[in-house]
C-alpha cells in the first residue's frame with residue numbers, strides 16, 4: 112500500500128483539527144478522517160426543530176488579545192473569523208448556593224473585590240487563592256511560548272495537588288470554599304480526586320477572558336477545516352476508522368468501515384486511547400501492561416444536557432452562566448435522589464442578540480444510571496429511555512424553578528442528550544464528558560505521552576493532557592512538537 116499521506120489524523124474533534132492545521136501549515140500532507148457526517152466532535156452544532164444546538168462548548172477562556180488561546184487561534188489562522196461574545200465582566204458566572212448568590216468577576220482584582228464584599232473576613236485568603244490560580248495560569252503564557260515552551264516544567268507539580276485540598280487550605284469559610292469550587296462540573300470535579308492544576312487552569316482562563324460563541328461553536332471547527340484545506344490538507348467525513356494497520360514496530364495506515372485502506376507515514380489518533388488500542392492490529396510492540404493500564408484508568412463522569420428551545424423573542428438573553436447547587440457540598444457525588452445541581456448557559460445568536468433562542472442546562476451523570484440501555488443505539492433506545500429522560504428533564508426544571516428560573520411559558524421545545532448520546536456520537540468511553548480523569552493521587556498514571564511504543568503512532572486530544580478548549584489546544588501543540596520540535600513550534604506560535 113502506498114503512503115498516500117504523510118499523516119492521517121483519526122477524528123476531527125478540536126484536538127484532531129488543531130493538530131492537522133499546524134502540521135499542514137508546516138508542509139505535511141495531512142488527511143483527517145472523521146466517523147460522523149460532520150466534523151467537530153464536541154464542537155459540533157446540530158439542528159433540531161430549526162434551532163442550532165451545541166454539543167459541548169458553552170464558554171471558552173483565555174481568548175482575549177494577548178492571551179494564550181487567542182495567540183494559538185491567530186497562528187492557526189482562524190481568530191479573525193470567530194464570532195465571539197465576551198461574557199459580563201462583573202459576573203461571567205453566578206453561583207446560587209445555600210440561599211446566597213455569588214458572582215465571579217473577570218480580572219484578578221475584580222474577582223477578589225467582588226467576593227470580598229460578601230466575605231470580608233476572607234479578603235486576604237481570596238487574594239492568596241487567586242495568587243495560586245495565577246501561578247498556574249501564568250505557567251501557560253504567550254511569554255513562555257516565546258521562550259520555546261508551552262508551560263513551565265514546575266506546573267506539573269500542580270497535578271499532584273488536590274483541588275479541594277488547596278481550596279480548603281487557603282479558605283477558612285466553608286461557604287466560600289463551596290462557592291469557589293462551584294464550577295467543578297467544568298472538569299468533572301470529584302472532591303478527593305480532582306487536581307488543582309485543572310481547577311486553576313480552567314478558573315484562571317475564564318477569569319482572564321471568558322467568551323461564548325455566537326451562533327454556536329461549530330464555526331470553530333469549520334474554520335479549522337477551511338485552513339487545513341487551504342494548507343493542502345484533506346478532511347473526510349463519514350470515514351470511520353475500524354482498523355489501524357501495523358507492520359512490525361510501525362503503523363502503515365488505517366482501514367475505514369467499508370474496507371477502504373489509506374496509507375500514511377504517521378497516524379495521530381484523536382480518539383480515546385482505549386479505542387485506539389482496540390483498533391490496532393495485533394502487535395508485539397504495545398504490551399499487554401499498557402492496554403491494562405489504559406483500561407484501568409477512570410474516565411470523568413458524563414453530562415446530561417437539556418436544551419430549552421425558546422419561542423422567538425420571548426426570553427431576554429443573559430450574558431453570564433448560572434450555577435445552581437442545592438447540596439451542602441458542591442462536589443458531585445453519585446446519589447439516587449433528584450437532580451440537585453446544574454449549569455445554565457444561553458447561546459447568543461447573531462439574528463437578535465437581545466434574546467436567547469437556546470438555553471443549555473447541564474448536570475453530571477454517570478453512565479451506570481443508563482445501564483439498562485447500554486446496548487442500544489441512538490433513536491432506538493425505546494420508551495423506557497424516553498421516560499427516563501422526561502423524568503430527568505422534570506427534575507431539572509423543578510430545580511431551576513426553585514431558584515427563580517422558570518421559563519415554562521416561553522419554551523417551544525425541549526430536547527436532551529445523555530452520556531449515551533456522547534458515547535455513540537463522539538466515541539467517548541462511558542459517555543465521559545472529559546475523558547480520562549486526572550487524579551492527583553497518581554498524576555503520572557493519568558497523563559499520557561503523545562508518543563506510543565509504535566514508532567509512528569501518536570495521540571492527541573483531551574485524554575492525553577487536559578480537556579476543554581484551552582487544554583486540548585495545548586495538547587495539540589505538544590503532539591505537533593513531536594514532529595516539529597517544541598522550541599521551534601512554541602516560538603513560532605508565541606511570536607506570530
Ligand SMILES: Cc1cc2nc3c(=O)[nH]c(=O)nc-3n(C[C@H](O)[C@H](O)[C@H](O)COP(=O)(O)OP(=O)(O)OC[C@H]3O[C@@H](n4cnc5c(N)ncnc54)[C@H](O)[C@@H]3O)c2cc1C
Pocket residue numbers: 121122123124125126127144145146147150151152153154166167168169170171172350351352353381382386414416473533536537538539543544545571572573574578579580581583
Ligand atoms: C457537554 C459538554 C460541555 C462542555 N463544555 C465545555 C466548555 O464550556 N468549555 C470548554 O472549554 N470545554 C467544554 N467541554 C469539553 C470540550 O468540549 C472537550 O474537551 C473537547 O472538545 C474535546 O476535544 P477532542 O478533540 O479531544 O475530542 P472530541 O471532540 O471527542 O473528538 C473526537 C473525535 O473523534 C471522532 N472519532 C471517534 N472514533 C472514531 C473513529 N473510529 N474513526 C474516525 N473518527 C472517530 C469522533 O467522532 C470525534 O469527532 C465540554 C464537553 C462536554 C461533553
